[in-house]
Amino acid sequence: MHQWHDYHFVDEWQKSGHTVVTVNASLTNDIFDEKKTLLSITSKLSKKTSNLLFCTTGDDFMSVGILKELKRLNVALVRLACDDLSVPFKSKSTAKFYDVYWTSTPENVDILKSYGANCLVMPFAANPYHFNFKPINDFPKNVIGFIGTPYGSRVRDLNTFIESGFNVQIYSRTKGLAFNKPNLGILNYLKLRSKQFKYVLDSMSFSSGRSLIYSSILNRLDQNEFDINHIADYLDPPSFDNFPIIASSLPISYGSTILSNTDMLRKPLHNIRLREFEITSCGGCHLVNRSDLLMDYFEDSHEIVMYSSKDEMLDKAEYYMRPENLTIRNKIAQAARRRVISDHSWTCRLDKIQDYLDQ
Numbered sequence: 001m002h003q004w005h006d007y008h009f010v011d012e013w014q015k016s017g018h019t020v021v022t023v024n025a026s027l028t029n030d031i032f033d034e035k036k037t038l039l040s041i042t043s044k045l046s047k048k049t050s051n052l053l054f055c056t057t058g059d060d061f062m063s064v065g066i067l068k069e070l071k072r073l074n075v076a077l078v079r080l081a082c083d084d085l086s087v088p089f090k091s092k093s094t095a096k097f098y099d100v101y102w103t104s105t106p107e108n109v110d111i112l113k114s115y116g117a118n119c120l121v122m123p124f125a126a127n128p129y130h131f132n133f134k135p136i137n138d139f140p141k142n143v144i145g146f147i148g149t150p151y152g153s154r155v156r157d158l159n160t161f162i163e164s165g166f167n168v169q170i171y172s173r174t175k176g177l178a179f180n181k182p183n184l185g186i187l188n189y190l191k192l193r194s195k196q197f198k199y200v201l202d203s204m205s206f207s208s209g210r211s212l213i214y215s216s217i218l219n220r221l222d223q224n225e226f227d228i229n230h231i232a233d234y235l236d237p238p239s240f241d242n243f244p245i246i247a248s249s250l251p252i253s254y255g256s257t258i259l260s261n262t263d264m265l266r267k268p269l270h271n272i273r274l275r276e277f278e279i280t281s282c283g284g285c286h287l288v289n290r291s292d293l294l295m296d297y298f299e300d301s302h303e304i305v306m307y308s309s310k311d312e313m314l315d316k317a318e319y320y321m322r323p324e325n326l327t328i329r330n331k332i333a334q335a336a337r338r339r340v341i342s343d344h345s346w347t348c349r350l351d352k353i354q355d356y357l358d359q
Contacts, residue, residue: 005056007240009346012127016347019046025061038066045075052076058090067097076357084108085259085271086212089202100356104272111206120356123297125346126277132244133283133337139249144317146254147171147238147246148275152219153263154256160310161254162231166317169233171246208269211262219261247282251329252320255279255288272297277344280304280336285329287316297344303336
């Protein structure tokens with residue numbers, strides 16, 4: 001995710017006519033330096049136009065003191081929270097000081113409001129200028145591709161494709177993760193998963209956090225091996241510049257909105273990621289879990305292909321992979337890109353933020 005903001009909203013907003021400058025948190029001896037960070041921000045404020053701080057970090061690299069001073073300077077304060085389904089407490093101290101707290105997770109809005117957050121629920125977006133349609137003609141015609149890190153439910157789905165005879169390409173630095181292997185012991189697993197025991201304690205205080213912990217324990221206790229099948233074709237992950245080429249060239253792009261190992265629960269948790277908007281913005285045919293939230297953003301079978309079970313996943317993959325259905329697949333991919341341009345760009349999201357601020 002390093003530099004993801006440059007390719008997403010920074011580039012798009014600049015191309016849309018906004019002046020955008022980036023500020024990184026300042027560290028002194030590897031510790032967040034509040035004074036230096038505030039100075040870095042205020043030194044870049046415009047004296048001629050209105051200013052808006054768009055913050056993507058939690059309490060680790062932002063402080064109440066900085067936000068109070070910026071509010072005194074009449075800077076509009078906006079927080080984009082990326083992990084509210086799993087860690088809504090990341091901005092517990094600072095949440096109430098933002099004019100707009102943008103969350104993509106409606107499930108935990110009550111928790112965020114208990115912190116005093118002014119919540120605006122919106123999905124992520126994609127920059128259609130960068131995530132564009134750039135297919136190459138000599139790309140393999142019979143593969144299902146996955147761009148990302150294989151773990152949890154993703155590993156199980158990818159193995160299902162492979163065991164059913166599909167050619168699978170995985171664009172990742174990681175060939176399965178160590179924490180997907182059993183017999184670590186529950187306590188050691190929890191320490192590995194959270195890095196800090198405090199994370200586990202915080203997670204146990206809300207529903208989706210408990211679901212994550214419980215499903216992770218179930219995953220540890222399962223005696224099956226969850227490594228990716230060795231038949232899978234591993235390739236290097238694409239750079240941000242090469243991503244549109246791969247995404248728009250893949251016949252089918254597999255995606256999973258299921259969070260971590262919660263596919264092992266009766267009611268899995270769904271988290272709509274950036275990837276759902278990146279692939280569709282590139283004019284890719286995206287095969288992904290069906291969820292009520294995603295169905296609000298894309299029309300099933302017309303702009304994206306959704307499934308609710310492994311059988312349906314395999315049936316849809318087999319159907320759209322047929323050569324005679326290439327035209328249908330292309331129509332879905334083209335419609336997906338049009339939908340992103342009209343409804344799911346970062347400019348669309350900025351307009352909603354401005355409307356919220358103007359209320």
